[in-house]
Amino acid sequence: MSHNLLKGKRGIIFGALDESSIAWKTAEKVFEQGGSFVLTNAPVAMRMGAINTLAEKTNAQVIPADATSIEDLENLVEKSMEILGGKLDFVLHSIGMSVNVRKGRHYTDLNYSFSEKGWDVSALSFHKTMQTLYKKDAMNEWGSIVALTYMAAQRVFPDYNDMADNKAYLESIGRSFGYFFGRDKKVRVNTISQSPTPTTAGKGVKGFDGFIEYADKMSPLGNATADECADYTITLFSDLTKKVTLQNLYHDGGFSNMGVSQMVMDKFVDEQ
Ligand code: NAI
Numbered sequence: 001m002s003h004n005l006l007k008g009k010r011g012i013i014f015g016a017l018d019e020s021s022i023a024w025k026t027a028e029k030v031f032e033q034g035g036s037f038v039l040t041n042a043p044v045a046m047r048m049g050a051i052n053t054l055a056e057k058t059n060a061q062v063i064p065a066d067a068t069s070i071e072d073l074e075n076l077v078e079k080s081m082e083i084l085g086g087k088l089d090f091v092l093h094s095i096g097m098s099v100n101v102r103k104g105r106h107y108t109d110l111n112y113s114f115s116e117k118g119w120d121v122s123a124l125s126f127h128k129t130m131q132t133l134y135k136k137d138a139m140n141e142w143g144s145i146v147a148l149t150y151m152a153a154q155r156v157f158p159d160y161n162d163m164a165d166n167k168a169y170l171e172s173i174g175r176s177f178g179y180f181f182g183r184d185k186k187v188r189v190n191t192i193s194q195s196p197t198p199t200t201a202g203k204g205v206k207g208f209d210g211f212i213e214y215a216d217k218m219s220p221l222g223n224a225t226a227d228e229c230a231d232y233t234i235t236l237f238s239d240l241t242k243k244v245t246l247q248n249l250y251h252d253g254g255f256s257n258m259g260v261s262q263m264v265m266d267k268f269v270d271e272q
Pocket of ligand 1: 022200
């Protein structure tokens, strides 16, 4: 289904690890809508090589960058403008990783050097990316920057661990930097708060199977898939949403405004 919503637009997509990644689906859809882009991921994530398959399918070039390294980000932004032939119209930050989660550290027993690393990768990298784009004046007017987040930033999901804090920080950066990007460059910045999604990062959360099932039963429209998240992102990259900025946008089938649903209640009510 192509409407050429992104025809002539250029961008950078971070975070396509494999076919299940939200960034992977987004890259496919941006391509379908006529956009051109550079794909990037951490050098270590590229060892698997899957990103090259995506790059071939979408006529994209791949530039490795650790999103915590300013040097890598500067190189990425400069090279992307060279390759794509001008300033950028869209950027997707689809990056997340908690070392404490990976190493099985409980929230009440965090290793703080793990916390710092996870915070740098998952939250501060969004500031670093925007600051690099801003200083290099790399965004066209009416461009759009999107990062992905999760509702554990607002509400307690115990097994989300220190990623909850990282997401709260990420969302705040979206607003704070979004002000300057809007005022000075007419660029919008938003975060999309996505349903639990079965990706490498998603499945790393303890108890993910129960978690995703619960969210699905609570949401009147059911969980939003990675494909649907990609569709939503396309709208935010398109010219149809030019005045949407500084928002944390829930893309979750209605979950965030629910108290309880009949399907969840039924699990607790004795059969008559
Ligand atoms: P994913 O595992 O496919 O993507 C995470 C990406 O982050 C990977 O491509 C990984 O290589 C990249 N990354 C890690 N460290 C990096 C670094 N230093 N520099 C550059 N890239 C680095 O998983 P998914 O789910 O597609 O994650 C994308 C975003 O969506 C993340 O921000 C995640 O927190 C968010 N999200 C995911 C949900 C889920 O349930 N899967 C729910 C809500 C938000």
